[in-house]
Amino acid sequence: MPDGHPASGGLTPEDAAIETLHIGLHHLCETVELAFLKNVYGGLLLSAGGLLALVLATGFPDFDSSPGLSRLLQGTAFPVGLIVVYFLGAELFTGYPMWLAMTALDRKGFAFEYFRSTLVALAGNVVGAVWWAGIQSYFTETLTEEPWRSRIIEQVDSDITDNKWHVIFLRALGCGFLVTIAMLLGTQNRDGISKALGLHLPFVISTVAKFPHTVEYMYLGTTGMMLGARLTMGQFFWKCMLPIILGNSMGGAFTGAYNYWVFIRRADDKERTNNRNWLSDEAE
Secondary structure (H helix, E strand, O other): OOOOOOOOOOOOHHHHHHHHHHHHHHHOOOOHHHHHHHHHHHHHHHHHHHHHHHHHHOOOOOOOOOOHHHHHHHHHOOOHHHHHHHHOOOOOHHHHHHHHHHHHOOOOOOOOHHHHHHHHHHHHHHHHHHHHHHHHHHHOOOOOOOOOOHHHHHHHHHHHOOOOOOHHHHHHHHHHHHHHHHHHHHHHOOOOOHHHHHHHHHHHHHHHHOOOOOHHHHHHHHHHHHOEEEEEHHHHHHHHHHHHHHHHHHHHHHHHHHHHHOOOOOHHHHHHHHHHOOOHHHHH
16 A cells, blocks of 8 residues: 655655655765855854744743743744754754765765764854854843843753763753654655644754754853853863764664665565465465
8 A cells, every 4th residue: 555645745754765865865975165064054043043942941030930831932942943944955963863874774975975974064063053152142142131141051050061971962862863853854744834843843842851952052052151151161072062962863863774774675565565466365
C-alpha cells in the first residue's frame, strides 16, 4: 500500500528522507566561504530569536512564582529564529550531524570533507552568535537593565555554571533529536504555514524543557558572561560548548541514521512485499 501524504502538498517520509540525504551531499561539496557565510547568517538570525525569548521570558513580572509560564514564553519565542533561518536559506551547525550521518551511511564523501563541513559550520555560527550578543544585546543596552540582567545571569549560572556536565550532555542529546525532527518536518511540508508549524513545535518542546541548543548557548553563554555571570571562559568551552556540541551531534545523528535506514533502505522490504504472491500463500 503506498504511503499517504501527511498533508496536502507534503512529501512522504521516504521522499523527505531522500531530499535530506541530497542536502547532506550538497554540504559535502559546498565551498568553505559560502558555508561560512550561511552559518554566520544563521548564527545572527537564531540569536535574534534568542534575544526575543530572553526579553519576553526574563522580563515577565511573575518570573519566580510562575516558572512554567516564563519557560513557555521563552519556548514559544525562541523558535522564531529557527523558522527565519530555514526560510531564508541560512544554516546552523545542529543540522549537520543529521545530514552527515545520512551521507556517511550512504558511503559518500571523504573524512576531510566531514571535518571541514563541521568546523566551518561551528566557526560561522560562533561569529554570528557572538556578534549578536556583543553588538545587539550588550552594547545596545537591551539586556543590561533590571530585571533582565540579573535574571539572565541567574539562568546562565543555573543552566551551565552550577549544573553537572552529564546533565548538560543528556539534555543536549534531547535537543539534537528534537531540532532535527523539526528540520525534517520543515522539509516534508511544502506550504509556508505547515513548514512554520513543523519547525516550531518540536523546538518549543526542547526550549521549554531546557534542552540546550549549540547556537543558542553560543549566544546565551557569551551574553551571560558580558552581563556578569560566574561562567568563566574555560567553563564556557568545557562545560557549555563541549557537552552541548556532543549531545546535539549524537541526537541529530540518531535522527539521520533512523531516517536513512527506515525510509531509504526499506525500499527492499517494499519490493519483497509487492512481489509476493499472496493468493498462492492463502491457497497453501
